[in-house]
Amino acid sequence: MTRIFSPPLSRATSRDRRGRSRSARRRLALEILERRALLAGDPTAYLVNLASAVGAGSGVVGDLAYVVGRANADADPDGSVIRFDPAVFSSPQTITLTATLALTGTVGPIAIEGPGTDLLTISGDDAVQVFRVDTGVTASMSGLTIAHGHDASGGGIHNAGNLSIAQVILSENQVFSADGSYTGTGGAIDNRGILTIVDAAFLENGATGRQQGFGGGLGSGGAVYNAGTLSMTGGRFENNHAYGEGGEFGGGGGFGGAIFNSGMLTIADVALDANSARGAGSFVGQGRGDGGAIYNSGTLTLFRSSITGCVAANGDGGGIYSSGVLSLFDVLIAGGGAADGGGVSNSGTATIQGGTISHNQISGATINRYNELSDCSGGGIDNRGSMTIVNVTITGNTAAAPWGETKGRGGGISNSGTLLLDFATIADNTADEGGGLWTSAGPAVTMCGVSLLRNPDGGNVAVGGGGAFRSLGRNLFSDAPGVALDPTDLIDTDPLLGPLADNGGPTWTMALLAGSPAVDAGIAVDGVTADQRGVARPWGAAPDVGAFEADRWPTAFDVPAGTTIVYGTASTAVSGRITAGALVPPGDVAVTLDGVTQAAAIDPTSGAFTSVFATSGLHTSSSPYSVAYHYAGAVGFLAADAAGVLTVAPAPLTVVADDQVAAFGADPPALTARYFGFVNGDDPASLARPATLTTTAVAYSTPGRYPILASGAASPDYAITFVDGALTVAQPTSPHLRRRVAVVTSLYRRALGRSAEPAGLRFWLGRLDAGSRAEDVARRIWSSPEHHAQIRRHAGLGIGRPAMSGGRVDAWQGASRIGR
Template structure:
């Protein structure tokens, strides 16, 4: 293994980054490149085209805030490809800002093109642009992004942040403020994508704001928020999508769907969908198969589609669907020839401006386990044996739960059941599919919440814990960063809306 030190900010000659990469490409084995500490605060301005890496290499930068490589709009920044589809290089880029990249026609990835095994850590990919291809990063190999920021990249009609057709893992990172005039704002995935402890926020794409998935997408402990689109705001899924312990919030899909549009397979667990807006369905538009478990859908705002519109196969177990507004439809609408099965769930406290002879809560034909709490069942079938506001003596949603979404513990905001709520111990233990409530570990799913010595599951996503007299203290798991990101996403969403 050879080691090289970059000693100047020139783009050619002895001591330059380009020369160090050329020398490393000519040697076998994994080589390393370091930078003289005296270069801290500097920028290498590329004048001789992209930096091509064709051998195993580690580049140790001086920190993304202190050192950058800038293509100045004249070329791509990094091209990581040895041209051999049967050989995969191992490349690490650490502590760099990668900016100013611009790829030509049919040249994917203005900031980084990767066809190998690339790990990007502690870095920033920002300010790269492309007219008809990917602005930030294009990956057809294996890409791991950790502790990094992909922001403020631009594409005219493709993905502005990241496009992945290989394997992509994003951990402890932020994908934000990327913009595509005709395409996708945040991430386009047709391969395998895992997002963990990360934020996809404040991106704009005319078709899709946050993530477009036609492959396999897993979202864990993450926030998809404040993304804006004329089409779908948060996530568009035509593949396989699993969302766990995550928040989909404040996205605006102006003409299509606010939160998630699913035509593939969706599994949503221990998550919250809130504050999304659309002329169509604000929370979820399902045309495929969707399973919603231990999750909250609240405070979404729709003109025609409600919080959920189902045109496929939908299962909701221990869900709380409350506080949603629709101008012209119910909170959940199950279309003709579609299947919606509801178990141990609260669908109540939703509002509509024009009732169209249906309730604000449910419309269509449903299959129920008979252990739900539905505010008003007018205009629907299947809930005749469930609890309703009328059957409970004309109560209101304030008699059931805290109408404010609150941090009651866990990774996401929830609606806590109030003392004496008719939802406490009113579910069916045989229909649960999880050992905890929405908040996760430490919050058991079957508890004797009314202290009658019989442990019965509560209706809804929240389970009252035995002898609990106060809301748990604010959990550090939500994090100040997440709150700041959501707020900034909301601000950008309003700004982008004014642009339209």
């Protein structure tokens, strides 16, 4: 685990087969990262090829219990290794036990190498303990699932030897206190020896203390009970529980929903989620539920781990309860709940260095063993011992008591012991008294470089009567607390703090925004050389106040998402603005358009910048063009990038057809056009398709105006508009000829039943001369192959009735001469 992020603080729940609430998350399957060498030398190998375990005395070769018995008796000093036949265990198999598999061989180490957590489950069938490792035994297990073990001490494994487990899932194992005993210990594992765990998952295990006569029972370590030495790296604990049962005259307690530690425990890169501890009561007294995730009365050290959504239902320490020695490094504790200490409850000696305590809560008065109401304390942390906090963010925690005669004290921290705070950020917590920090009479609080702000209900700091509060200076308060302060403390000051977010480092932080008065307002403290994220302190002239050292301000661009120019625009100014909160970063912005990068100087007052690009060569067909903005950063300012687009719109172009005049009987002149709007030196040859000019007029068209139509021209760089022209066919110069044309045209149209002149008419009209007879014209038209059929169909429409001979006109009856 390299980064730990704030988890969701609520989740849907379902019930397991025992009716317990559990998170609606997918069951975890561990990935086998590598096959670890657990044995050296040349151990004796044993092969399990049966999915059964009928007992060491069965004589069934290949049976798991038989093979374990052989390994125990092996005299090889290099030890023995138990493997599983891949032909049998290529698909998921469950070996169900009727008796505990005891590892007793002390001559050499014993290794059990399973095929994988998804292929092999060894089950106690909710009746027997799965494994027991005796004193003097060195053993290892990997690649298997241990499930449904049942005992009073270690449902899955009881270890008194030296045991290593890797890539193992332990699920739904249970312990219940035995007859005559008040305590059930270690739902999955009870460790009294030396235990090393790598990449293991503990899922839905439980420890329950049964009622014993008049007294209640104790459940300790829902997943793990450690009274020896335990080291764990990687893996997770999810939905484990430790419950106590009440007796007739006494309550029962649940301690350590996931882990109970009275020995030496070191944990790194582990996630603990949705674990719980709960006590039960009687009419005489109430049992406690302490340590929703971990109960520590020994020595506990956590590195880079997360504890989320864990609850001590009616006790202390939703995440951790510690009466021993506690050290937390880069740990997230979030979403927990308890009667006192929603995140952490400490009555021993504790150090919290780096990390985040967020969104934990205490929300009700405790019913103690005497059935009296008492105040609840410490939404995030309840300290009753000795505690040192360095580079920690404490935010969003709540201490609220619903009863009128009780109060919730210390939304962020409640202190009734000795508390030292260096470079902490305590913000946005709430309580009835001391929204940020509450300390009772007598105990001492010493703080330096701490930021307390926006803890609205109950104020940032509240001190009980006679409580000792000592400021070493350089603290920041968003109000004016009623305690003695150092002259260097800042009061009624807004530090310009950002929200809880991933600002780098192993846990989330609240960044100082640009212009924050907390910057360089602290003082150096011996041994503190970095902030919560690991950023070196000081970055500037002096350390910053709080858990966050503003090494560089985040910068942000304000640039247009899109800009549009017209094709042919000679140059374009690309502009924007860059700021870092209330500050303006120094230097230049690199602006890139169409592969060309230019430096734009930043105005030191406004943050504005402009870069002018030559854009005449940009074409619509390649549009839009990307515009990239890059700020490389500077001392105190982070780099930033932004993007936009430049769109090139077509330029307007008008094509105007020139007006023309034609003499009657002559072919129309060449049609021409003029162009208005060419840019960049373009001309008609630059168009993708040239303009087309057309007219319906011909040489012998009836005199008048005929449109010249302009069309066809196309180019992606131009939006083209067409303006039509006109061709004027002049009247014939002879009045005599003009009248003949009119008469023949009229006859022709009547004959064909058309309103327009067919192209063939111009030939016949061209042969008219003075004195031409209508019948001659009609005969010529009739004889034309082009129009013969039409004239034939429409004969007798006012141009006479022809006399036919061999399909040709012999005479044209009733025809008259064309006017004189």
